[in-house]
Amino acid sequence: MAAFTLKINGQARQVDVDPNTPLLWAIRDGAGLTGTKYGCGVAQCGACTVYVDGQTVRSCSMPVSAIGTSEITTIEGLDSKEAKAVQAAWVALDVPQCGYCQSGQVMSATALLSVNPTPTDNDIDLAMNGNICRCATYVRIRAAIHGAAKSLEG
Ligand code: FES
Numbered sequence: 427m428a429a430f431t432l433k434i435n436g437q438a439r440q441v442d443v444d445p446n447t448p449l450l451w452a453i454r455d456g457a458g459l460t461g462t463k464y465g466c467g468v469a470q471c472g473a474c475t476v477y478v479d480g481q482t483v484r485s486c487s488m489p490v491s492a493i494g495t496s497e498i499t500t501i502e503g504l505d506s507k508e509a510k511a512v513q514a515a516w517v518a519l520d521v522p523q524c525g526y527c528q529s530g531q532v533m534s535a536t537a538l539l540s541v542n543p544t545p546t547d548n549d550i551d552l553a554m555n556g557n558i559c560r561c562a563t564y565v566r567i568r569a570a571i572h573g574a575a576k577s578l579e580g
């Protein structure tokens with residue numbers, strides 16, 4: 427075990443875990459932020475998506491010891507205008523079914539709109555490709571991203 431101070435959502439959080447512990451478990455069990463989900467554990471489903479210094483990362487596959495002083499953002503800390511537009515569009519279109527994958531979907535959709543405010547269907551499919559939804563909400567996800575992009579126009 428070792429003590430790590432993680433910067434999560436703008437706050438310093440002390441976690442006491444094995445250095446090889448995936449960041450996901452440091453966030454969930456160490457910091458008590460359970461919005462980030464465990465799906466596959468092998469970087470294949472996107473349920474555990476967080477930002478590390480603004481970049482999307484599969485937190486199940488990154489050891490906590492690799493984080494250093496990087497800034498971590500989880501679903502609980504999303505507050506950009508893109509994030510608000512995505513969340514509003516998600517509600518308006520009733521995107522989630524079981525909801526399990528949706529934190530990761532929202533994190534990836536927000537990241538996409540932050541770099542590409544007017545994504546095409548193809549852009550969306552490419553950006554969201556690593557986020558699996560076993561309830562197959564893909565059609566609503568795509569529509570909600572377009573809706574969020576429209577609401578951000580002007
Ligand atoms: S749990 Fe991390 S990608 Fe599936």
Ligand code: FES
Binds near residue numbers: 524526528558560563
């Ligand atoms: S809403 Fe159920 S897994 Fe995506």
